[in-house]
Amino acid sequence: MSEKPLGELLVEKGFISRREVEQALAIQKETKGLLGEILVSQGFIAPFLLYQVIAEQMQLPYVGKDLGELVSRVEKEVIELFSSQELLRFHFFPLSRREDTLVVATTLPQNTHLDTFLEEKLGIRHVEKQVITPYEMDWLIHFFFQEQFLKEAVTGLFFRSPQESAARVFTPFQWIMFTILVILFSGGLCFFPSLTFTIFFAFANLFYLFNILFKFLLSISGSVVENQETVTEEEIRSLQASELPIYTILLPLHREPFSVIAQLVSSIRELDYPQEKLDILFLIEEDDQETLHHCKKAKPPYNVRFITIPKGFPKTKPRACNFGLLFARGEFLTIYDAEDIPERDQLKKAVVAFRKSPPEIICFQAALNFYNQRQNLLTRLFTLEYSYWFDYLLPGLFALKLPIPLGGTSNHFRTDALRTLGGWDPFNVTEDADLGMRASYRGYRVGILNSTTYEEANSALRNWIRQRSRWLKGYLQTFLVHNRNPWKIMKQSGFKGWLTLQIFIGGTPIGEAASVVLWGLFIFWLLARKQIALPFLPPTLIYIGSFNLLWGNFFGVYLSMLAVFRRNLHELVVFSLLNPTYWLLAGIAAWKGIFQLLSRPFFWEKTIHGLHQESKTSP
């Protein structure tokens, strides 16, 4: 082994300047990271050059130049001795075995943990190490474990816990109940219209009444803790960079325009976290060459790894995330969408929050909001909704120790716990909400992080309907999945956990769909008030219906008004008066979601990103 330090060698060979070494050493002093990783993450040197020099320094062969040749040397029976997680954990890939000697390719040749592990596992004392870059390591794992990973990503949850998988939309019992309900309703409308209408009206209104009271309670609970920060600025400042663990960021990308990828790369660079401790995975579908091209063109930092998701069914975001999870190296993991801009210190906040939380809190949900809120009326109304959801309802759920359906992105996990949970359900189109509920029903909890990720609000109506119908379909899937055994849910998370499932998860799409019918009836009655009398409706129902109509809408508008006020989005306050229109749109999307649940349950309606940039650039 050469006695010269790595930095010296690299300078001597002219790969980097002395100033860059000094800069990297300064970072190393603070973060205690590996010099090579710092150099790569700072973009001072290409990985294949670095690892060649490392190999030279260690007097080991560098074998990453010809991957075809490397693959031909791999003995499959040797691979079968290890799990993929072991390979990723100890940063090695077994090539061949000769009696007492194991030949491995590794990204960390000086890693003594590997030797210990191999001796403990197989009793091997002689390990012949050869050097490859982490990218070649990923490539090898991808090449040899692709099928296994794909199987795990798609059917892992289904085989381990079929009751929790949405692969089967309805159980036979649910089908029977659904059919009976449809027959009873249709028959009732034909033969006993008044009675059927009264029953429908009663159910709908009692449900709305519970919904209004429940959300009111949540909002109050959420607002009581509004000034309490999970993590304070002082805690962030006192955090030592050397204490920070590796943090994995999953970025599922699909048909993303270049502008979005460029913004993403910029957001990654902006994160206040040691770059060499960031394990960033771009998850790109195999057939999505366009996104791959855009990613390469955007020149992301070297700590970004490209993971190609093989073709397969269902082609959903959770499938990609599950696949990426198998490559994750971080102690903690988060997921962002391509267009997300998280607050700079969000990862640090998450680390602090995890460190001071009990182990049963396995996930922290950051708030989501929009950076293009002023683009048009739709984005304004969307912002009102998100502000209320993330700033009042979710903190309210947390304060009352109720299950929290996770939002689409910015969920920060303990990676091991996420693996124990089985990752995301690839058949559920709101896999995040499902995961939050599953975590709760298995005795874990989700916390709320006082940090915001800014996203792009959907600014086109059809695109919005597509996105919303998918969400509502996913909520219905989650509702059906966790209602397969309600007694078990009640036993595990109590009555209030079960109630949350009914009101918050099932209630959202069903309520929004029913609202279209009820609004229609109300307008019809309003127009023909003198002609149409409904004497068969019991007065109690009219009292409840009036309360729901008048006070329910009032609270809905007022709470969203307060939510944007709290966020200092003062110019949006007046737009909350238009919320009923927005709810009507949500009702239309709910019906679309319901029909899709029956016809194309696993179809992932892709939300088009980058409309914000398009509108800015168009004349």
Place this chain on the structure above:
Amino acid sequence: MASIKNQKLLPKNILSLRSLILLILLGSLGVLFFSFSRWVAQNGWLSPEVYFFAFRSRLFHHASPQEGLGHFFLTYPFLPFLLSLFFSSPLFPPVVTGIFVTLFAIPWLKRFTPFCATLVFAGFLTSPFFLATLCVSPTIILFYALFLNALLTLLSFEKTNLVLYLFLGGISLGLTILVLPLPWWFLIALGGYILTNVRRPFTQRVSLLLVFFFPSMAILGILAFSHWVYSDTSFGFLRASYSFLPHFPPFTWENLRSSLPSLRLWHLFFFLPFLWSMRRERRLLFWGAILGIGNLWMGFPPSVLVTLFLFAAAFLGNTNPFPARNTFLGFSFLLCLVAGWLLFVHNPSSFFAPIPYTDLSLKVPDYVSINRQLPSPSKTLILDHDSFLSVILTTPHPPITSESPLFGMATTHPHLFCDSIVAPHDYENPFPQFEEVWQGQTLKLYQKLP
């Protein structure tokens, strides 16, 4: 591993000792309020307003389901009616109102030391001023409680920036609309105050104004809608005698004339120390003046003013030179309480409103009977001076009462304006084109000849 900080924020067990104490406290106060109102009723001092709520409640329970809807949505003031809806006895509106106000006051007592809070609490809620006013006008007690709560929460929001206070304040102010429409007068002043005095950028002030006033506007809209649905007259609730806006200026003037002379110097003694100790608190004086003027406008006993001012002073003052302000406040309240009871025992009748007592127990059944006999689309002229009872009538057309603009002409030419006339039992003027069709204990009903 360190326990999560937020765990301490989670709600406590509802069966905690604190909840038990609260229940016992509310129970004891309930017994006190009930006993006092029974004693007041036995002496004939219970006001017509209290009877009104009790009878509206009785009417609601005895009406057919469809009529009940009309009674429910058309009764105004709505909130006190709603609170006493489950009790038909006139002894209960003061009790439920007292309990409701107590619940409002409890969160504010956290600002005091426990000893002082207990004194203030006991001193206020068991004072003869409070108990008597409950039996005179639960509406005005509710109004002041909600309005004061709205002001205090707004000030708390200014101090803490906690939106929860804004929410509670807005709702509180909105609920005053369900008690009296008068807050609109105050809202204008308050809006001016926010726009000119609150130290925030203009857009923020406007949005603050919107957020704070939205509940009031929305609740007014809800009231108007309900009235439109059940009576075709959106603002029919303004017919309630003391909230009829066109009559407001003369009503105010009359009340000022009668109330000012009844203000005694001893009423001021108890809050002079507060004024002195909080002399630098201009806001306090501002709100105190508003409360005082409001109180005089409403024509209620000055005791209400004193009590409310003490209450406001206790909560609003924050630049007190006394190091032991809380104890001082508590002591003063205790003094008020003892002095108040001495005065009360000396001359109890002076604590009750000088409103002539009308035997509503006889009049309300008459209205109920008349309501059943009126043809459905009837236009009715009411010549009875207890015009607020006319809301019992559920005909689609609002009746013409002494507060209606057409009242004068309708009285001289009734055949042009109405089909039916309700007149007092001893009414002597004949109606040429009408015939008497029914006579009750206190009222008569006339109908137009075909």
